[in-house]
Amino acid sequence: MIIKIPSIFHEVFGKRQSVIQLIGILLFGIILTTLLFxxxxxxxxxxxxxxxxxxxxxxxxxxxxxxxNFTKSTSEYYANNKKKQLIFISIHFHLILVAILLGTSIWSAILVWIYTIICSFIIIFLKKDNQIFVGGFLLCTGIAGIPILGMESFMMIVSMLFLIKVLYSFSVNHYQNED
Structure with a gap:
């Protein structure tokens, strides 16, 4: 079943979303965050x-x-508005804030954040045909580099999922070839 998302939540879920996907999104966030803590x-x-x-x-x-960000609704919402997409990426200081709040690897978090933001802007400005490959390449490079930074395992997990969220899940238009 597809439901219309209230406009206040369009930036998070897009305009229309499947109930199953909404439940999956929220369960993933709640369960994984709780397990990590x-x-x-x-x-x-x-x-x-x-x-x-x-x-x-x-x-x-x-x-x-x-x-x-992997859902069609959220992907299409941002694919149709590059300005909102650029703003979304620009305000994502979450990783740095988490490191500050928890008193962990601030410099490692800053390096992951810089890499993520730069790569995200690169991906957004690529031709759509190249986004998936280049995004995957930059994602794999980032994931391979994060353990080298020597951060706590807690922050390593958060950093890797931040990288996936912003660099690949959000910046790549995964539904570009659909009608």
């Missing part, structure tokens, strides 16, 4: 509750957005 509770032991909650919400956004 359960897996490594030491990451937030020494910080205030408000910082933990805000970091949890940013990570939930990264994880959910990673999946949401």
């Amino acid at each position: 359960i897996y490594d509770p030491s990451i937030y032991y020494d910080i205030s509750l408000w910082r933990t909650i805000v970091a949890f919400l940013f990570i939930f956004d990264i994880f959910s957005g990673c999946i949401a």
